[in-house]
Amino acid sequence: MRRFRVRRAVAAAVALAAVLGAGGWAADSRTAVTGPPPGSAAWTSDTSLGLPLPDPATTTPADVAAFFAGLSPDRQDALAVRHPLVVGNLDGAPIGLRYRANALALAAERTRELARAADPALPPQDHEAARTRAERYRTLLDGGRRILAFDPRGRGQVAEVYGDLAAARHTAVIVPGSDIDLLDFDRTTDPYGTPAGMARALYAEEQHGDEQHAGEQHADVQHRATDRQTAVIAWAGYTTPVGLGLDAATEDLARAGATRLTRLLDGLAVSTHPQAPATVFCHSYGSVVCGLARPTPAQASGVVVLGSPGMGVDSAADLDPGVPLWATARNGSDWIGDVPNVRLLGLGHGADPTAPGFGARPLPATGSHGHTGYFAPGTASLTAYAAVAAGRA
Known part of the structure; x- marks a missing residue:
């Protein structure tokens, strides 16, 4: 049985190499901006x-x-x-x-x-x-x-805030995946595949959802209608992989990014005054960053992964049990489903967070399309994200 599992893992690694090879395995390696x-x-x-x-x-x-x-x-x-x-x-x-x-x-x-x-x-x-x-x-x-x-070094890094971060009762952080840098973090093409586009969509949806919720809670309408609930940070604060090359298949850039994400969350905990720490939304390779960061309850109210190739862990049990983990159902047109969930010889990012045995709380993806469509307006996933970010989940 053990021999069979090893053979299966090797076969998955070969398949992973084949998938990435089709997308540009020979892409140049990126050096993380650190320090x-x-x-x-x-x-x-x-x-x-x-x-x-x-x-x-x-x-x-x-x-x-x-x-x-x-x-x-x-x-x-x-x-x-x-x-x-x-x-x-x-x-x-x-x-x-x-x-x-x-x-x-x-x-x-x-x-x-x-x-x-x-x-x-x-x-x-x-x-x-x-x-x-x-x-x-x-x-x-x-x-x-x-x-x-x-930070202008290398491909450049930037983080932008939507809303009043100093006064917001809730905070959300968008952690992006590959192909994001200073020039691309708010590109107009494929907007919901960028941290800025995701942040704008979440901020707008959260305000809409908050107004609806206020209407339902009649005794609290005036308070909630005048108090802007959530600030959203589009965080392009680490060196991301480019394309589907070796960087995207390994954890080196994610480890460097996890260090930076941890410091960001620690900083938010002492420089803002929300009701609770930030909710972290992790897209694609960004979910590897979040998994390796392993936020604590002092740093995060929850972690949401979407379009995830894995989190660099075997299950939710490997993360802090005090931080709820949500995994968005993968829509049928998301190519990330073709990437084998394996960790072997330094390749791959481990188990599928959407699998029932992983232990994450499920979120719907109805209405979303492709790898970058989960934050698109009108999707069930965006509605769910707004509820999680505002503490209504």
């Missing part, structure tokens, strides 16, 4: 306040929050002006200060890219890349967008 934000060395050597600044590499978000709580608004702002890339990415720092710092960082990076685009010493392809980046930064600066994180 503290750009400018950290200048930050830690800054003595202008007459006291040491918290080391972004070692200081916990709780200690970061305590540090900023001891500063006047003027001193906080002075740090944001001098070190925008650090303050803008410092989990635990005040939310509004991070928005301001990231706006300053985006403006500075846009100026730098415009200079590169006009530099005669650079080749034409570098000019084009610089113009693309400069335009990307311009769009992120438009319309008072709330940018919670911004």
Whole structure:
């Protein structure tokens, strides 16, 4: 029997390689962006306040929050002006200060890219890349967008907030899968396959669902109608795989992403004041990130996976029992169903979270289509997500 199971696992691994090979097995490997934000060395050597600044590499978000709580608004702002890339990415720092710092960082990076685009010493392809980046930064600066994180290194990372994060009673975090970076996190094509598109849809659905719920709870109508319930974070905060290559079949990028996700959740726990910690929505390869992060009850009220190839664990029992896990039923046109659920020789992401024996709570997917259709308006999955995010599930 054991020999049969081994043969079956090997066959599944071969099948996984075949599936990924058809989608671009030879794709280049990506190097994860890790460690503290750009400018950290200048930050830690800054003595202008007459006291040491918290080391972004070692200081916990709780200690970061305590540090900023001891500063006047003027001193906080002075740090944001001098070190925008650090303050803008410092989990635990005040939310509004991070928005301001990231706006300053985006403006500075846009100026730098415009200079590169006009530099005669650079080749034409570098000019084009610089113009693309400069335009990307311009769009992120438009319309008072709330940018919670911004890192220009590598393919770039960004996080955007929908709603009032500082005042919301509930918080949701969207963790995306492959092919998401600074340029693609809010692309207009295939919008519900991007964290920004998912976040916008969830935020709109949650407000609609909250109004309906308020109508049913007559004694509470005025309170709920005036209190915006949920803020949603579109988090493109880790280096994602590109295509269906080796990176998508292994956990290396997910492990790096899990570290960043854990720090984000710790930061939200001390810098916001929701009724409960965030609900984390994990799409595709993002569900591997969430599985390896293993959020605790102090970090998350629940985890929802959708279009998942596996979570890097054998069952829900391997995760924290204090954090409810929901798995969205896979629609028939989602290609992720062709990926074998195996972990062998460093390939694959393990058991199917939608399988009855895995132990996740089921969510419906009626009306959804394809791998990126679960957040589309009018689907049963989006309605269910709004209920989970708002604590109505």
